[in-house]
Amino acid sequence: MSADGVDLKKRRTLTAATSVVGAVGAGFVVYPFLAAWAPSEKAKAAGAPVEADISKLEPGQMLRVKWRGKPVWIVYRTEQNLNDLSSLDGELLDPASEDAGQQPDYCQNPTRSIKEKYLVAVGICTHLGCSPTYRPDLGAADLGGDAWKGGFFCPCHGSKFDLAGRVYSGVPAPKNLEIPPYHYLTDTTILVGVDKGAA
Ligand code: FES
Missing domain, CATH: 2.102.10.10 (Rieske [2Fe-2S] iron-sulphur domain)
Incomplete structure (x- = not known):
């Protein structure tokens, strides 16, 4: 427990979870951008x-x-x-x-x-x-x-x-x-x- 009463262990866990969500979220943002530039499989065929x-x-x-x-x-x-x-x-x-x-x-x-x-x-x-x-x-x-x-x-x-x-x-x-x-x-x-x- 820290001086401000926050459970440090809980805070670390929350920070780690937020980072993962952030990374996954970034992945979802980037992928559609790339896909929009690449011809679809159907168009290629x-x-x-x-x-x-x-x-x-x-x-x-x-x-x-x-x-x-x-x-x-x-x-x-x-x-x-x-x-x-x-x-x-x-x-x-x-x-x-x-x-x-x-x-x-x-x-x-x-x-x-x-x-x-x-x-x-x-x-x-x-x-x-x-x-x-x-x-x-x-x-x-x-x-x-x-x-x-x-x-x-x-x-x-x-x-x-x-x-x-x-x-x-x-x-x-x-x-x-x-x-x-x-x-x-x-x-x-x-x-x-x-x-x-x-x-
Ligand atoms: S489409 Fe008219 S002769 Fe072939």
């Missing part, structure tokens, strides 16, 4: 690159993945598909992919791809945003018969794209399909959403 395993994809098949809420298609083009691409130039609006906004520089080539076998494209029509249907069936009667070399058909207003995502002339869509940034992590894994070296 929404914008994050997406890995696509193409090891089981066979010639003529298409794999779909979702990136930033958008469908991204990966199509394994056959030899015939690749040969046919060069025969279509006269029917297309932008055969040489001159609109630089529709693909990264490294895909501004005749197949609009890094490896010619695989097309990687955002599956959203450049007219009003419907998702076109994959129509690899050569010579489809409803799409022009023998002239149809496979591609994508938008059921909303009839736009057509070839197997490089290039839009045909005379349809409502004004641009080729978008090619997203991507690169190969291995021979059978593609990382969609980021250029090589930018990860």
